[in-house]
Amino acid sequence: MSKFYNEMVGFAQANVAPHTKKVDDEACFPEESFKAILGSKKTGLLVPEAFGGQGKGLTEHAEAVMALAESCATTGLCYMMHNVATMCIVLFGSDEMKKKFLPKIASGEVLFALAYSETGTGTHFYLPEITVAKDKENYVLNGRKSFVTSAEYADYYLVLSNSADTEGLDNWIIPKDAKGLSFQREAWNGLGMRGNASMPMLLENVTLDGSYRIGDAGSGQAQVFNVVAPFFVTGLACVYAGVANNACATVVEHAKTRKYTDGTMLAAIPTVQNHLAEIYTKAAGAKHFALAAAKAGSEGSADALAQIIAARLNASDAAVEVCTKAMKIGGGTAYAKRLPLERLLRDSLAAAVMAPSTDVLSIWLGKALTDQPIP
Ligand SMILES: Cc1cc2nc3c(=O)[nH]c(=O)nc-3n(C[C@H](O)[C@H](O)[C@H](O)COP(=O)(O)OP(=O)(O)OC[C@H]3O[C@@H](n4cnc5c(N)ncnc54)[C@H](O)[C@@H]3O)c2cc1C
CATH class of the missing domain: 1.10.540.10 (Acyl-CoA dehydrogenase/oxidase, N-terminal domain)
Incomplete structure (x- = not known):
């Protein structure tokens, strides 16, 4: 490393x-x-x-x-x-x-934070429905974003909208103190990732001048596919590879330190050794695939997109599988929350639903492999 x-x-x-x-x-x-x-x-x-x-x-x-x-x-x-x-x-x-x-x-x-998802288009966060009206030199935004991680804490929020000037999308920077911006704190009580503060954000006549739009009018789609996609999808692969590796390290340590009356350790049981081997293989695989995909992306490899999507799919599955198996090895001790494995399992379950979700991404991967346009 x-x-x-x-x-x-x-x-x-x-x-x-x-x-x-x-x-x-x-x-x-x-x-x-x-x-x-x-x-x-x-x-x-x-x-x-x-x-x-x-x-x-x-x-x-x-x-x-x-x-x-x-x-x-x-x-x-x-x-x-x-x-x-x-x-x-x-x-x-x-x-x-x-x-x-x-x-x-x-x-x-x-x-900064990303306020892209909306209830109406769900996991397809690149299809915004909030409205933007032009008022002389200004733009007036109205609508609701459904999940905004770091809400209330970030100083600025990127918001996607359809462009009021041309075809395509605009990507806006909205300051936290913009008039008309508010958050619905009570709507976030996540199963896992509980500190995210991923709550809805309301835009009520939020008025911005054109200097708050990133890039040219209509360039939002290019930003989503050239920047958001590689950095976000790679990022998700790394978050969930991190979860898998945390669970792996935690359960390996537990298997070494948990001793029975006769002095033998949990890790001395061959079945446990089998499970630990599988846990380590999946966790290490998720980590190294995610880092290799990032390298392919930074080097502009021809199959970089396929690698990045595959690494995200792999890490998402690996995190859930590793945490589930680690819970079993952790026994009642893990179930009683005396180990952090149940938290990691709850965190891991967000991997599949975060946009673009794993079901959507696996369709994209099939298309990318066969030279079909995505999404
Ligand atoms: C912890 C967490 C943090 C988040 N942070 C942010 C954030 O900071 N910014 C942000 O913009 N969003 C964020 N989101 C929102 C997230 O990215 C998704 O947009 C959101 O989870 C979608 O939820 P939904 O109920 O609308 O899903 P739905 O769109 O209703 O999807 C439900 C299920 O149907 C599947 N599905 C839907 N359409 C298809 C299709 N065409 N093909 C195959 N399967 C399909 C999905 O894969 C999913 O499994 C966050 C979500 C979570 C859970």
């Missing part, structure tokens, strides 16, 4: 892991973890050096997200979404927009 990944693991163990239990127990946003992330300027990972950032790409994004998720899936997911938003500005923002936002992202002053 790279020096950067190992440093991120050390950072996460020191600054993120101590808060993970509380974040789940109290369903509270990992504020302490994000204080450390912002304070150490990790928000600027993808910001070019010219704007004060670290100028890194998809590989480091994957490594950073995985390292954080190995300590706390919620923190990894919220950080991943911030990076996706950053990359939209880096690759599509005007010079003026870059000068306005990138230095603040690099210095850890601001956090």
Whole structure:
């Protein structure tokens, strides 16, 4: 593993892991973890050096997200979404927009989130239905976004809409304090990923001028498929590979330390050894496939898209399978929540439903492999 990944693991163990239990127990946003992330300027990972950032790409994004998720899936997911938003500005923002936002992202002053999904189009988050009306030089947005991770905590929210100026989609930056923006906190009580704060967001006559639109009018679709797709889908692969590896490490440790009256350890039972072997194989496979897919994406390999989608599908299945099997090895101790395995199992179940969901992505993969347009 790279020096950067190992440093991120050390950072996460020191600054993120101590808060993970509380974040789940109290369903509270990992504020302490994000204080450390912002304070150490990790928000600027993808910001070019010219704007004060670290100028890194998809590989480091994957490594950073995985390292954080190995300590706390919620923190990894919220950080991943911030990076996706950053990359939209880096690759599509005007010079003026870059000068306005990138230095603040690099210095850890601001956090971004993605407000894309809507109830009407569900997992197809790239099909927005909120309305945008033009009012002289301004744009007036109305509607509701259904799940917004980091809601109320992020300083800015990326919102997709149909364009009021042309065919296609627009990708907007909406400040948290914009008049007419509000959140429905009571609507988030997740089974897992409980600290995400993934609540609905209401837009009531939110009025923006054109400088808040990322890129040209109608470029939203290109942003979704060139930026959001690779960085988001890779990010999800890494979050759930992180969950699988956390469960693997937890259950291996338990199998070594849980002793019976005669002094033998749980791990001495051949059936348990079989299960541990399967758990490790799946968890390590998810990790290395996700990192390899990120490398393929950063190198522009011909099959990068297929690898990234496949890595996300693989990690999503692996996380659920590893956590389920780990619960069995953890016995009543795990069931009684004396081990964090039940939390990891709950977290893992989000993998299949997060957009684009695994059912939708597997259709896309079939199309990508046979040169058919997606979605
Ligand atoms: C923990 C968590 C965090 C989230 N964070 C964010 C966020 O920050 N920003 C954001 O924009 N969204 C976020 N979401 C929303 C998420 O990305 C999905 O949009 C949302 O979960 C869709 O829920 P739904 O009930 O509308 O699903 P539905 O669209 O009703 O789907 C239900 C099921 O039907 C399947 N399905 C639907 N259409 C098809 C099809 N054409 N082919 C095959 N299968 C299909 C889906 O795969 C799914 O299994 C989050 C969701 C969760 C759970």
